[in-house]
Amino acid sequence: MNKLQNFTKGFFKENPVLVLALGLCPSLAVTTSIENGLGMGMASTAVLVGSSTLVSMLKKYIPGSIRIPIFIVIIATFVTLIDLTLQAFIPSLSESLGLFIPLIVVNCIILGRAEAFASKKSVLDSIIDAIGMGIGFTIALVLISAVREFAGTGALYGYPLFQLMGIEGFKGSILMILPPGGFLTMGLILGFMQWNKVRKAKNTGGK
């Protein structure tokens, strides 16, 4: 696998949420608007890059039997750094993501990448993998939140499309913004990804 493949695999082929089914909890919780999804995706990417780099650098010195607690400590440290940074310098984002920032600690994408990738590969590869996976996570969050925000409120990224086009009276379905909407949207997107994969496999098999 070359560097480019390593970078882009996280986008769709091995997308952490849509294919690997990791980090589903934040994907359901914060995806009520694109702004939240994007913010969460970027914050997670920052933590992912930081922790993957450090884990990869320290992999020789971390004893195997206590690697998980050490990973968690490293991740928690980065999350707290990001949390403090947001609170001090980007208060608006910190307000809207609030509770979900500390929850990045237990986001299994980050621990998963540290365990499955960073603790085995070189520092450069780990950074590339982390950025790619982070972007993939962000893509998934934005995709889910776009569907939910549009169906739930008729807006995209806070812009009420129908009103901008002069169509009055559109009322979103509150269901889509509440947790059931998250499950429905994610289920449909996951289903579509699988269907697409099977279809592709059939096509190539036929040739």
Add this chain to the structure above:
Amino acid sequence: MGNIIKLSSILFFVAGIAAGSLAFYNSFTKPEIAKLKAENETKARGYVLQGLIPDDQIPGLIYEEGQIEINGMKEKFWKVKTPGSNQYKALVFLAKGQGFSGVVETMVATDMNFKINGIKVLKHTETPGLGAEAQTVKYGDTKPFFEGWFKEKNSLNVIVEKDDPNSADKVQSITGATITTRAVCNSINKYAELVKKQMGAVQGQIVIDQSKVVSVDREAIMKARAEAAAKAEAEKDTTVTEDTPEGGKDE
């Protein structure tokens, strides 16, 4: 045994480094965060005073701190006056109440007769699309629509329309978010009552026009409401079909 000690000390060492670096970084961000918080508070106080006090006087206002005790905790409220004047012009307090999924914090400004001038929901963790509408600015508006509902209401007695349709100080509830609206109303009542008590205690220094302060016996209202609910319950028992609450989920 030796292995356990070795592993523990490594973990201890790692955690120590992590804690150290966080403490170091915290020393940079702490003053920033405190500054932002103070700025936001001042901004919010000025915001809720708009209309009661001319805009050009708002930045120079003097906020005199007062204290109220709520559930054993000491909280601040502010007596507002303009420079060079001994008369208080307004009262400002930060009302906190339990909403649907967390504490809702509302900055409230009232005149000296406890009539609400403006409110602003500062902090909440309510569901987007429902309770979070309290902060939503409708497209084309400049202020959240929710805030306007409270203008001119009596802070001691503001109540959700559903709870008391006959009150002069009723406030509509946000669609699907009665609990959030009720939390805001109740917290305003509670804090206003305490501020009023506190102001009464130092009455030598300030003038409250007691004739204009209408305090309503909330307990009597609550009791009447409970009786009405019990009556409705009794009637329901006689019918076979059970009513489902309208709209299903109500926050």
